[in-house]
Amino acid sequence: MTDRHDKPRHTTGEEALERELARLGRLAPQPGPDLVARVLADADALQAQRHGETAPVAARARPAGSQWWHVTLGLLGGRQGLAGLATVALAGFWIGADPPAPITALESAFWGVSVTVEIQDDPLFTLED
Amino acid sequence: MPKDHAAPAGTETQPEAPDAALMALYSNGDPGAARLLTVRHLPRVLAFATRMLGDRAEAEDVAQEAMMRLWRIAPEWKPEAAKVSTWLYRVTANLCTDRLRRRGRAAGLDDTSEPADGAAGVEAGLIAADRADALRQALAELPERQRQAVILRHIEGLDNPAIAEAMDTGIEAVESLIARGKRGLMARLAPRRSELGYDDD
Incomplete structure (x- = not known):
């Protein structure tokens, strides 16, 4: 009994109208x-x-192809700057020490991760013997 | 030529992600977030605009504009301030109001007559179609705010607090608008009650 009184009473016309409106919604x-x-x-x-x-x-999204290198080279000072970084990194490797801290920080800020492997794989970065 | 949007959604986007998370993902560049938000919300935005304007082409323009505003607001979205659905209803209502005022007249009959329920017999189907058309006509003749309130409550299924938010008014005002709107509809439909088969219900 009490359940019936929880909702306001509708006239039959109002119930029919609400049913039609709901049907229109479908x-x-x-x-x-x-x-x-x-x-x-x-x-x-x-x-x-x-x-x-x-x-x-x-x-x-990570830029691809030449655009990627354009950005990288620009930030690192062009090919000359890149070669300089490579020299420093190799020197660090050969003397058995970590790469210089400023270089690591620069790489991290740019990519969030080190890009050492990809730089070595790219033909643009082929080192002279 | 529109782009092909059948491409797979971004891997970061989960179909069950809440709207607020999708808004953040969209802001961060996730390509799948907009697709999920569109699937969830565009149908109801279009339906509401169509019922308010009575014109499918205009309703599509409004729906596109409402969604555009959603994309624009995404970076500043505050989940605690509003639900995406309610926000969209409000924007859509405002856009429809602007259009109706520019028209300077009430909305006419819409062009959205859909086939009746296939299970119904031919006669019953015709009656159902007539009822739907009569109801659309009666809705179109209601004052704009009453029409908004009735549509949001009884067609879109929002509760009164959400309607109040969408219409930027109080709950008591919503209750009053709905009650007056329904009385207006019944008064308009009453002369055709027998013809439309309401007596059989």
């Missing part, structure tokens, strides 16, 4: 593929714009 129009594509294109464009301008390097 006939909801669905978004077509064109609209979905437009919405996602907006999302992608804004995301790309935002990250292209302001995202920290660590949060971006």
Whole structure:
């Protein structure tokens, strides 16, 4: 008995109306593929714009190919700077010590991890015998 | 030409991730977050806009704009301030209001007549379709705020606090809008009660 009094009483007309409204809700129009594509294109464009301008390097997808090297070379002072870093790193290796701390810090800040192996594999960084 | 969005979602995005987490992932550049948010919310945004405007093409424009605003707000999103769904309803309601004011008239009949339930017989199906059309017409004739409240409560299924948030008003005002809206609908439908088969219910 008390359960019945928990909800406000409806007239029959009001109940019928609510049922019809709910039925109308089940006939909801669905978004077509064109609209979905437009919405996602907006999302992608804004995301790309935002990250292209302001995202920290660590949060971006890693650049590929020549762009990757452009950024790296620029930050490390071009090919000459890179060769200098290689010389210092090799010197550290040969004398049995860790690589110089400033270089390690620079690498970490840029990539979040060391890139020593990849630098050695790249033809741009082939060392002269 | 729109891009192909059938590509797999980002590996960081989990289908069951809460909306707030997806907003953060989108802000951080995750490519799958926007897809999940779109799947979850675009249908209801479109449905609400269609019912408010009575015009599918206009409703699609509004839905796209509402979602665009969601993408824009993502970096500043505050999960404690609002649910994504409620926020979207509010933005959509405001966009619809702007459109209706620009039109300077109430929404007409929409073009969203869908086929009736296939299980129903032909006659019952026609009656059901007539009922739906009559109800759409009656809804379109309601004052805008009453229409919003009735749609959000009885078609979209929001509770009154959520409606109050979406409509930027108080709960008592929502209750009043819904009650007046339903009375208005019943008054408009009453003359056709027998014709529409309500007496059989």
